[in-house]
Amino acid sequence: MSKRPPPFYQALDPQRPPAVPAGRMPAFGHGRERVSLDGAWRLQIDPMRTGYVSRYWVERRQEVWGPPVEFEHDHWTPVRVPGDWNTQVRELAHYDGPAWYARRFAFRPRRGERCFLRFGAANYIAEVFLNGEPLGAHEGGFTPFEFEVTGKLRAKNLLVVMVDATVRLDGAPTRNYDWFNYGGLTRSVEILRVPRTFIRGFRIALAEERGRSFVHAEVETDGPGSPKSARLRIRELGVDARIALKGGRGAVRIPADPERWSPENPKLYAVEVSAGADRVSDRVGFRTVARRGRELLVNGLPVYVRGICMHEERPVPGGGRALRPADMDRLLGEAKALGCNFVRLAHYPHTEEMARRADRLGLLVWEEIPVYWGIQFRNPATLANCRQQLAELIRRDYNRASVVAWSVGNETPNVPERDRFFANLAALARRLDPTRLTAAAFYSDRKPGSDPNDPRRLRGVFGPVLRKLDLIGINQYMGWYSAPGRGELERVRWEPPVERPVIFSELGAEALAGRHGRPGERWTEEDQADVYRRQLAMIRKLDWCRGLAPWILCDFRSLRRANRWQKGWNQKGLIAPGGRRKLAFGVLRDFYKDRRRNPHD
Numbered sequence: 175m176s177k178r179p180p181p182f183y184q185a186l187d188p189q190r191p192p193a194v195p196a197g198r199m200p201a202f203g204h205g206r207e208r209v210s211l212d213g214a215w216r217l218q219i220d221p222m223r224t225g226y227v228s229r230y231w232v233e234r235r236q237e238v239w240g241p242p243v244e245f246e247h248d249h250w251t252p253v254r255v256p257g258d259w260n261t262q263v264r265e266l267a268h269y270d271g272p273a274w275y276a277r278r279f280a281f282r283p284r285r286g287e288r289c290f291l292r293f294g295a296a297n298y299i300a301e302v303f304l305n306g307e308p309l310g311a312h313e314g315g316f317t318p319f320e321f322e323v324t325g326k327l328r329a330k331n332l333l334v335v336m337v338d339a340t341v342r343l344d345g346a347p348t349r350n351y352d353w354f355n356y357g358g359l360t361r362s363v364e365i366l367r368v369p370r371t372f373i374r375g376f377r378i379a380l381a382e383e384r385g386r387s388f389v390h391a392e393v394e395t396d397g398p399g400s401p402k403s404a405r406l407r408i409r410e411l412g413v414d415a416r417i418a419l420k421g422g423r424g425a426v427r428i429p430a431d432p433e434r435w436s437p438e439n440p441k442l443y444a445v446e447v448s449a450g451a452d453r454v455s456d457r458v459g460f461r462t463v464a465r466r467g468r469e470l471l472v473n474g475l476p477v478y479v480r481g482i483c484m485h486e487e488r489p490v491p492g493g494g495r496a497l498r499p500a501d502m503d504r505l506l507g508e509a510k511a512l513g514c515n516f517v518r519l520a521h522y523p524h525t526e527e528m529a530r531r532a533d534r535l536g537l538l539v540w541e542e543i544p545v546y547w548g549i550q551f552r553n554p555a556t557l558a559n560c561r562q563q564l565a566e567l568i569r570r571d572y573n574r575a576s577v578v579a580w581s582v583g584n585e586t587p588n589v590p591e592r593d594r595f596f597a598n599l600a601a602l603a604r605r606l607d608p609t610r611l612t613a614a615a616f617y618s619d620r621k622p623g624s625d626p627n628d629p630r631r632l633r634g635v636f637g638p639v640l641r642k643l644d645l646i647g648i649n650q651y652m653g654w655y656s657a658p659g660r661g662e663l664e665r666v667r668w669e670p671p672v673e674r675p676v677i678f679s680e681l682g683a684e685a686l687a688g689r690h691g692r693p694g695e696r697w698t699e700e701d702q703a704d705v706y707r708r709q710l711a712m713i714r715k716l717d718w719c720r721g722l723a724p725w726i727l728c729d730f731r732s733l734r735r736a737n738r739w740q741k742g743w744n745q746k747g748l749i750a751p752g753g754r755r756k757l758a759f760g761v762l763r764d765f766y767k768d769r770r771r772n773p774h775d
Contacts (some may be wrong), residue, residue, distance in 0.1 A: 205455030209365040216250035231303035231334040247276035256496040258356035272338040292320040294361025316523040317566035347544040354731035356495035369451040371397030380460035395422040404449035435459025435575040437515040440536035459575025470675040479721025481516030513766030532576035545583035551591035579613040593639040615647035615679040640672040647679025653705040654683040658694035663708040670718040680725040687750030697739040703757040
């Protein structure tokens with residue numbers, strides 16, 4: 175957690191809750207008992223930032239003959255969790271300040287158990303109070319966090335959460351961004367019930383050495399009297415192994431030859447881990463990811479990335495951050511219909527369930543933290559915040575076979591401070607997870623008046639930082655952010671920036687669904703399709719390019735976009751809100767169909 179001074183309104187009250195310790199990661203929660211707190215909550219916005227002065231976390235009830243009170247939790251605005259307040263309350267459509275949530279719930283604590291209150295995400299700062307007492311705070315709008323509430327839960331409870339969606343200059347993202355800042359408790363809230371000594375962490379992966387394969391597993395327990403060993407079982411593989419524990423930690427490497435997970439064969443195994451009275455389970459795929467020169471390797475074989483980018487936004491008119499199961503099925507189903515084997519989940523960690531669904535569908539995944547455009551690279555607190563967000567993401571999704579790369583940023587300025595920032599994050603990712611690639615996306619721009627016959631130099635890409643990363647993404651919008659008919663796509667020559675696998679992590683053009691005209695007529699489906707055809711023709715000639723992920727699957731909300739066609743929406747999607755496919759969808763689908771038939775073309 176950052177060391178920055180608290181916002182002024184927090185400093186007004188001496189009971190401001192402490193920050194979550196940076197090294198305390200949420201417990202592994204899959205396959206264990208959970209009590210959902212999703213559903214009906216109450217909400218009160220706090221634009222004047224008086225909630226701490228009025229102590230909104232303390233119970234207040236208005237008596238008929240008593241003195242007036244400033245608030246009553248039961249009479250705040252009803253909302254649903256998970257969800258953002260922007261799409262649930264019309265008056266809050268563009269509100270992005272602080273707001274307070276309240277929920278009452280019944281609970282029956284059991285003797286000998288421990289309980290953890292877990293939040294899937296809260297955008298952007300959350301401070302949590304239970305039964306009038308502070309639990310702690312968390313910064314970062316897209317990663318999970320938790321608090322131990324053992325001994326603090328009663329038969330009847332009042333949970334109050336302050337969520338501040340204000341975009342901060344020293345935050346990640348910072349104030350300049352190109353999506354919609356949905357505020358609130360945007361993912362599930364739940365209580366984990368665990369034994370007094372429980373499995374806090376569990377991770378597993380495939381390792382290969384000298385032609386032999388192994389299942390490598392690590393276990394971390396938490397609590398008094400840690401057991402001397404844990405047990406790992408993968409029944410389908412005949413694995414039943416003991417993991418010796420010392421100081422609550424242990425690891426084991428077992429010779430095994432599992433069927434490899436791949437986009438063509440997304441095989442998953444049921445994995446169980448037990449220690450003492452605790453038991454967790456997961457469904458895990460086993461595969462390897464590596465780079466060799468300019469090749470991206472999955473299970474030792476070169477892969478050409480047929481991808482698409484996505485935002486975590488509901489694919490319906492009006493948008494919304496909290497994806498429902500049907501939304502996720504629809505989004506990933508459309509990616510499969512395109513012929514994709516890869517999705518880039520931009521520009522922040524998406525809900526955990528997206529990666530789990532990608533595991534089942536056989537989609538490779540690029541996951542990213544919101545180091546976006548010009549954040550404060552010199553600020554140690556900003557770096558600490560980004561390190562924590564990255565660590566929380568890696569901790570959450572380590573067991574997901576679909577995830578092949580951790581991206582440390584997108585379209586950042588080419589300055590030495592950025593390079594040091596990226597190097598720091600990439601080193602952290604490799605230390606926490608040496609089984610995957612580190613990545614970043616860089617914007618390629620052409621200076622006005624440059625000669626299109628000059629070799630393509632990537633402004634913002636060339637530099638020592640590339641050698642700190644494993645997978646390089648190039649974002650470029652030639653054919654769109656220029657006058658039609660300039661012919662730059664047909665004349666440009668590219669030079670690969672480094673001996674690394676390189677993909678085009680963004681490209682495309684905008685179109686208003688249903689608007690038609692001739693190629694070159696902006697905002698028409700025909701023009702978007704024409705830009706795609708020209709982009710793809712250029713990419714066909716680049717034998718060093720390892721694939722692409724155009725921007726983007728669906729139109730999405732962005733208040734930066736304010737012309738007569740966009741009206742608060744970025745229209746680069748291949749699909750409009752409501753599900754209508756634009757002409758460019760078919761262009762990309764045909765290209766991917768051809769790539770599958772001729773993978774080496």
